[in-house]
Amino acid sequence: MSKRFVTLLILSLVLLSIVPFAVAQDAPAKPKIGFLPGVVDPFYQVMEIGVNEAVADFGLEVVTQYPQTWGPSVQTPILEAMIARGDLDYLITAPTDKEQMIAPLQAALDAGVKIITVDTFLGDGDYVNGPVTFPISYIGSDNIEGGRIAARALAEVLGGKGKVYIQNTNVGVSTTEQRGQGFKEGIAEFPDMELVGEDYNLDDANTSVEQTAAKLQAVPDLAGIFGVNVFSAYGAGNAVKAAGLEGKVQVIAFDATADAIQNLRDGVVTLVIAQKPHDMGYLAVAFAMADWRGVTSIPKHVTTGYAVINAENVDDPEVAKFIYQVPGQ
Amino acid sequence: MAAESQPLAVPAEKSNRQKQVILAVSRLWAWVFLVGLILFFTITVFSTSGGDVNFLTVRNSQNILMAITPVLLMGLGQTFVIIAGGIDLSVGWVMGLASVISALVIADFTNNRGMAETLAIPLGFGVGILSAAIPGFINGLIIAKLSIPPFIVTLGMSFIARGISLLLSGGNVVIGQPPGVRAFGNESLFYLISGEGGGLFFLNRPNVTGEVLQRLDRILPWPVVVAAIVTAVLLFVLHKTQFGRHTYAIGGNREAALRAGVPVDRHVIMLYTLSGITVGFAGVLHTARFNGGSSIAGDPLMLSSIAAVIIGGVSMFGGHGSVAGTVIGALIIAVLTTGLVMLNVLPFYQFVVVGIVVILAVLIDQARDLIIGRIESH
Amino acid sequence: MEPILSARNIVKRFGGLTAVNQVSLDVYPGEVVGLVGDNAAGKSTLIKCISGVYQPEEGEVYFQGQRVHFARPIDARKAGIETIYQDLALAGNLNVPANIFLGREIKKAYLGGVVHTLDEDTMLRESDKLLKDLEIRFPSLHMQIDKLSGGQRQAVAIARAMYWNARFIIMDEPTNNLGVVEQRKVLELIRRLKAQNVPVILISHTLPDVFAVTDRIVVMHRGRKVTEKRTADTNSEEIVRYMVGALDDTRATA
Structure with missing residues (x-):
């Protein structure tokens, strides 16, 4: 077996390693874009719509791939396969870890693919003075501000007092970490409000339901919950629903998914904070195009703002357009 | 059994040859499938x-080798465990534990204790691997001595490892690694610059920038070298040593091994410890490659690693399988992922294909036994 | 002549049930003794008390003149008593030499004894020689045990026992599930063992087999030894009557 194994191994390696014939290429007139979100979910799917619109507007080509689960172990092999294509000029990506994705994305840059990060960032997100400066730009929500908006809105509903709880995803993910941080800062503005805990559901909706249910039992007078992203809000909302506490426990949902909006209509969720993933996707492509054309003053950091959706304005077309709706779903 | 028709004497030459052919097919189909996949992607990606x-580029070959490294390392220990009739479901989170602990040790000794990184990194990696060997040892001890099914024990251990690694890291990625960590995870044995002004470089990365840097390929990155050494050692151990022989014997007939004087309990403990060690290698290599320790490093890869083992021909009933098979299984999965991404097909199709291949692998095994059984009874 | 194996007044109880009740049994060098009885007569339990699987509550076992206590089966094997069980205790996924040498593999040392590999060549050669001595032929010794016929497996099990210098062999239903031709081969093997002066206890349901190879027959019924006859002095009709309890020497003498 072993002799045959060695022979076949060598054969496979040789086969894999054959240097392809060089294809003479003129510099193409337009850049080719790669889009690699963090994980498959409606937020990124709406972002993809923005990317695709911009790509169509500029007459470009795009290659899109979704990791099935969140994390560098899954995102990196996909990233490397995209880079191995050899035909991409720009990569628009949401790094699944601000530290761990530095080396793989640096390698992508070394291979000649420029990086724009959307939604999440590398290092501390400051691409001017921070530890990581190689990406062209970071386009995302101001997540600290998003957290503060959530806290203030919750305080308003609760009359500035009560116990609150955070459903978070993973520590180490820049965006959700900052939302949690912003929320805490916001709550601190109200002396009669108390944060009773923060749990990490590892971006798993079932875990989120479990943790929230446990918290509802442990803290009977819990007044409000902040779900920091799609799955966290889904879990928190559904746990409250399952416990029959709709209206008694206020849930602030970050991210305007169909589920969050349904919960809003059902009265489970008090407020939905919508990011603008569509704008992030569109802007990222526009920045890539600008860089290609030689623009040198591309902002290193752009925040895309929020829309706050509640039961009153949810049917207003001007607000409803911020709901993450993926055609065909 | 059709015993009446079976003399002790030699069966006909012809049916023997048929058997050889079928055995060869059943043993080699995975290789053929892999080569077929590579050819398929080469043509379709190009066209x-x-x-x-x-598809067939130096860079891509190295990407694929890097991609299989953690899956392969997790699968290697698992190969031994499953051949002996067990299963280790703790590999995912134990890998995270090893990653977190190695990163914590390295960060602490370099940043707080002033140890040189040339010492701190091997120390951290050693402690990381040990931290994965211990849960493996405990798995083996409970399975062997208390006769609790491996499925239950290792599932429990999976949760324990998950909890401990999250507690130790606070759920954070453990950062603060000295530069040598990232270098070990991302630099390579050779460097190749193709085209003009190029060449092959050994150990030292040529200091190039810009367009030349784009043509720089890393050949045999250190994690791949480590995985290759571990694979070679385990190939030898499984197929050439008494340890390997006893592993097969326990999976084939535990009672027979016991009666023949094989120290079954001790061997089972060693098998799960071995699984922990290979997973530990995967964990510390994650730390190196991603420049930090992460408790979620291994969990998304666990099912792929078990799929690789099954595709490679390891029977879930124990007794059959090989190290080479697991290498092929891991390669098939990685080639699929990379190929589909390069074809710009959503990688979710990968799951469908891997699922089909897993089932196919088992079917081929059963068909082989069926056909050979028929030949023999004629 | 001294018996090579002597079990005296063996008693084994499982809870309230006395599986073996005051049974004594002597086996002399070069002798084949048949142990027969209906299901649950206590044959297997008695054998397990001798081979170290069970510890008898009462009674003694002497082997080659020495009082012996076998705490585990491996102790009995070390003393030279090999038991070939019904299920054969072979690893079906391993080939012939691997089974013959299982647990006692021959190894080669490298690097001053740091690394040991299996010495497959020597094990193969030894197996080949051994099987030739027993006049057993195989298509290939590389075949997995699973792919061999029942008789071939039996031969491997016997060969294994022989290789490890068994001085006494206990066989539990060796011809069960075998075809006629194979049964005959196994019986030939037993005769060959006898010729090599290795005593055998043969447990079997198949009386023609027992009559074909044994020197003496011991019959058990409900845990007791009801008779012991020289094979030449009895016939299967008589033995059957003992087996079903219609005849009982202990009752007659009581």
């Missing part, structure tokens, strides 16, 4: 991209 994209 669908209008000739812009090549």
